[in-house]
Amino acid sequence: MKGIILMDNVIFALDIGTRSVVGVVAENIDNILKVSRIESIFHSQRAMIDGQIEDIDEVSRVVSNVKNQLESNLGIKLDKVSIAAAGRSLKTERIILERDSDIRKPINVDFKNAIEIEALQLAQDIFSKTSNKDDLFYCVGYSVLSYSLDGKSISNIVGHRGNKISIEIIAAFLPHTVIEGLYSCMDNNNLEVVNLTLEPIAAMDLIIPSELRLLNLVLIDIGAGTSDIAISKGGSIVGYDMATIAGDEITECIMKNYIVDFNSAENIKTLLSKDSGNLEITNILGIPQTLKKEEVLETIKTSVYDLCVEIASKITKLNKEPPAAVFLAGGGSKIPFIKEFLSELLNIPQSRIAISNKSSIKNVDLSILDNFGPEFITPVGIAYSVILNKNYDFFSVSVNGTKVRLYSIRQMKVMDAILMSGFDSKKLIGFSGKSLRFNLNGSERYYSGEFSTPAQIYVNSSVANIETTIKPGDCIDVIPAIDGTSPVVRISDIASNSIEGFVYFNGIKVDFGTKYYVNKVDVRDDYIIGNSDSIEIVKIETIKDLVQIYEIDKSFYNFFANGKMADLDYKLCNGYTIDLIKKEEEEPAEEKANVDVEIKSNEEIDLIDEVKTICEEDLYIEVSINDKKVKLPNKDEPYIFADMLNYTDIDPTNPKGNIVILHNGKDASYTNLIYSNDIIIIKWDSDLN
Template structure:
């Protein structure tokens, strides 16, 4: 087609398909015309100058990249359009296939649409992936789904050709899912990235080939399609109207080339050219590596390499029988390697079919393809044309490429690929999504082990294209996912008052008293809210009864009438937070009743320096303790303004500490 004929064709209509084979790379640009026929606009074919690939696997990425780049540039010159997207296929090297069935209950009032069908198919693929993951050894490479084929659909338990538009209670599907190792898929994508091509569709070579080589109405027959390339022979089998199996043999045309090279002492390229000419001419003239000239007829060469042809045919035949469990009705051969003389008859021998039932299928037998150039005439062009046609008809079932934490990955596009699916494929540890608790802190309170649990860390944060997302976020090709791992919480750093309840207080004769009489840390009295260290031993005196309270205050309960919350109380009466305790001397004149501050009379006196001021206090007690001071000074304990500091002669004091004449007393609030 001339350039001026391409003026009215939109770039989006173009399909660029690449078949990267072990020996040859074929590029085709085409469109689907108004009659649903694939029209070839341009094609380029180039052989590898060196052995960049083995058995369908890219080994020299730079070498393959150069060839693909040349093919792309030549096609662009021919059609006058820059190519940005491509459809590709992978050979079945290390292929794994799983046939799975799934069923789903649905709303009978809702019409089955395309989204429901695709969702059902993807559920089957996920089930196949789970089976593969269970069977895959830990040492094996990761596998990606490179394509799938629907065997049958079911509606309410009955076979049906197409689910769309129907209604029912239950739908089901049988699917054959095909998987290839990561390295096979990734190397193809690396080449495409290097030449600036976005992969819009990727499939398996036998899937692409069978979709054009064997019409759907022929799939009622039990047929085997074998795509014999240079490095691999890919097999697809049909039966009862559908594709029932895919398989791969890791021997192909190179097996024959290597035999020719060894038999006649030739370099690989010369041996390959000789092999290609075996079905084109009857006599061959060539020189071996030591300069000896050979002039041989095709029949002579075939006799010398018969062993390799026989071996290749046997491997293909046995694989067909393994997957089909019997001889198929017919075997179709495609691919460049299928043109090896005598190969069809050897395959027919091992498959146990008449010779006429094993045939080479050329491009001329494919319907709905127009303007096939001469260089594509033959069985070698079926796969690249099939790649293009499948890309057109199956645009929604391709791969999408996303980046997760800087790592590029490919996922089979099921229309519902979520962040969680991408994390599974890169092997992200799901435990890293869950916040972890910090280490626990241990201490001892009154000889009993206590534990403060570590803090909970922050949950993982997920961003897609720098915007906050979650595991259920549906991904599109090109999305950039960043996962910030969940964090571990901190180990607690408690203070003393976090470890004991210092808020239990009573009112005794109008003043507030803490029910924690004293606090010791590792044997030392502690009045401040200090940081506690791991395994510290805390000891407290907790006042629980009236008797314990009076003993703590240095008072004799026998000398007083004691009231709790207005009621007469006994020595063993339990006291609790916010109780009001009052006491009266059993004499008519209670000594603790403060009639007038600073003017209390008594038989004894003590001289103290309180907050820098000298004060003489008269009292009727046998000994004067620190807590008695509050009956003689104006200091409001009911409204805390920080930590209460009590000092005697510069040292921390206790409530029950006995005071002596001349002691220097400091009482003040220390800010927290």
């Protein structure tokens, strides 16, 4: 070892792949990544399957060897590392969410962020239902693909007004088993993870920088166990996917055809990409063989085509159309026939499919390296992600007292913590109360609903919002939003109280006070008014009100209250007698209370009978019981047939035969409801003979 050199700008990156572990040491010099050394060591056994760690101890041993070689050759001490999770582990969910908006208010940033969180939460709920229930997944990021307002696409909804908002997002998820396996290997080597990215993102950042993502480009990283796919369009990464077959399938094809072990088959596959002639091998039986390169190429052709079919189908499903160009990365991209088969399957010229090399990379100094192939794109991309300030890692915060672990795929904010905590995002922005419209005595009344009160958010006891950035150890408290209340209006709220009582109006007892009708149905004053109700409030407080209700022509009569002449505005008093006399007749004696008016003419008799009849219609119902007219006092609940026994001489305890009960000529039961003018028969059958 050459002695320890401590350099603050040293970047150490590890690409833990299916076939090998690649270590990269580089320096950040004015935002240019200068690669100092790359070391690669193959796994001696199948410790990784399809990019996922199976044997943590074995992978930790290979990581240790790579780390030790780099430290020895460069004379430095490595204690911090950047790593990447395999594309095989990456899952995505694409969803569209619609939500109503209050057209009375412009859409603000808080509302925009809240609907993004709600969409992301919906994506996570859908993903959780379709994924293995035993696996715990972390949401590691999302992209907003589009917004629309009232059915029309719009790039920025902030400040606009509308009734309905739609958002489309793509969310990415990683299983915690993958993350924990990677961290365990790093812990076993005393390495602190300072940056965690995703393999397809690392390769994408290196080969297709953000300024090129307006184009519809596809990156295919063909490794040993998986083929990772990332697609750009319109300025952002719009899709990820992964094919579960890659270079190992070609290796296994060679093993089966030539009866060799895995390592020998790997060596044969590597030589195929070189200008070699015949290949000398020894099979597992110890028999040496000389293979012609053309023969081996023909042997693997079908397997390579199958690999390309799988990759092309994933791209077609995600992209819906042929891409503008394709970049190939990973050791598997050097396998013969890849470019020509993908050209055929994607319907693009071979000239638009490129294997990544030094010329494909910007802002990276690779001059120290003699040999640089596509197999080093991902490990160098992992190191380059540090230059881009994509310092991703996991850290913990608390939300309402619950510890939450976050994957910092970007600068993390309160909204990220709220999402991972399981807090219901609908409680961040409440709903405004519903308005109330109704008709009161022919005039329209309107009461508006209250606006909602947004959620209150605090970070370390300081006022914050969902856009506030957070750091490890922060304590976040969220007080849910309060929905705006809908107006609750009772009739008593809109009607003034009036004195209630009764008077004798021309000898008939009449109640006075206030009556309430909703949609022509009599109700109490505590009735809660509903939308579109028609309310009628009728007050009986003066003689004038009595005259109007009973439709009496006031010009022909004088009015008296307890024997004294009174005008139409006279306020009714409980228990008083109110009389009306034709103007040409004598007035009643003073203080004539609670007695009928003296009748002095036939016309006056007719008038009083008419008033009595009108009043009695409100006070009584008339029925026929056993051929006799009976007036029943009006009451709130309707009479039933059994009540009619009280108006007969029938004694059920002293039977005189079988009882016959008829209601309007038909057999009845004792629960029949009784109405005015009903004909009722209740007799013993012996009385009918």
